[in-house]
Amino acid sequence: MKAGDVAYFRAQSVSDAVAAFRSCEGDARYLAGGQSLLAAMNLRLLTPDLLIDIAHIDALRGIERRGGEIRIGALTRHAEILSSPIIASHVPLLAAAAPWVAHPAIRNKGTIGGSIAFADPASEFPAVALALNARIELDNGDSVRFVEAQDFFLDLYETAAEPGEILSAVWFPVATPDQRCTFDELARRRGDYAIVGVAIVADFSGEIVDRIRIVFFSVGSTPVRALRAEAALTGTALVDTDIELAQQALAGDLSPSDDVQVSAATRMHLASVLLRRQLGKLPVPTPKAVRA
């Protein structure tokens, strides 16, 4: 299908874009890479009156270290994340997730800001943001505020961003030497939306887990932290019996529903399989080498 009639405005600055948003009487949408938005418009799931193209605002670009965090500008494309040495060394979980985001042509155009602002529950980057509790930078044209990822994803496609606010950057904490992470997902075809996926980050003292965050995606209306499984694993050395307890705890953490792909029971089973498999990989991190 084709997108419906829509007006288009190319903004030169954030304040320019927000002014256009505020003066629009109908439904205005910010357009960055458009890899989710335009697909939804082609399906007529979304029929905005105005598209405000923010892809040419230079202030929304760039990857840089700021103290103990890495600030990633909203317009950073998935392909740039895949090839960034800063992200590979300081935000390895994000680097591990990037190859799983769609297909090469989508990664050439789609942006991290768009992915997180769109908040698709089957998307990889919202899950990574929640696992690392990234800070989401929101700009309303006059001032900037921050929302932690754990307070950002409210419901299906619903976030803590106020109408008109632009997601301008995402701030990830720099990984510590004692931190290990892993990411995986199951899909029918490589690059398709996951049936179930998981992002795990853990801080170790020697072989003992001090702190672990486990986030599943594609199992609910937002990315979901597996708090009971985390509790079962904290203070353990991730031996088989610990992992079995975490798998059992998962039943209290996740409540997936049936969809056209798989039943809730299958999804729950696959989540448990994925958890065991990925926890087994945590002690020896093997980042996946990928051609960007």
Add this chain to the structure above:
Amino acid sequence: MTRPIAIMLTINAEPVTAMVESRLSLADFLRHQLRLTGTHVGCETGSCGACLVMQDGRVIHGCLTLAVQADGSAIQTIEGLSESGAIADLQAAFHERNALQCGFCTPGVLMTAQELLQLEGVPSREEIRDALSGNYCRCTGYQAIVDSIETTAQRRAVGEAEQPA
């Protein structure tokens, strides 16, 4: 209807000026206004890869890009890549190995292959398959496509070794 917008861009190295509706996809602009019908339109949701073109040297979906977004950029379509001879070896390898049957997916597959082959080194078969994950082919079963891309990568590597730039 919202009023058309003027865009200026280069298509296959030729400057183009046009008036477009803002809702018009780049793929439909190429096909309907410029009659460059080598870019195909399949799913229109970024799944099938039939509409792939290059924008400023990177492969993108023509169905998930608006023509107005392409204003000021350099687009290369399959017609441009074919006529310049840039992918003549790749096309020959596809021909030799029968790597197409109906041909609907082929322009998009060639785009993906060309971008992959511009990276350093010879990609493994697994890397070729991974790159092709966004291209649906319902005829060939992919085996011949992977073979052709692998053959071209090897030939280009040998060619570069024999003729250092």
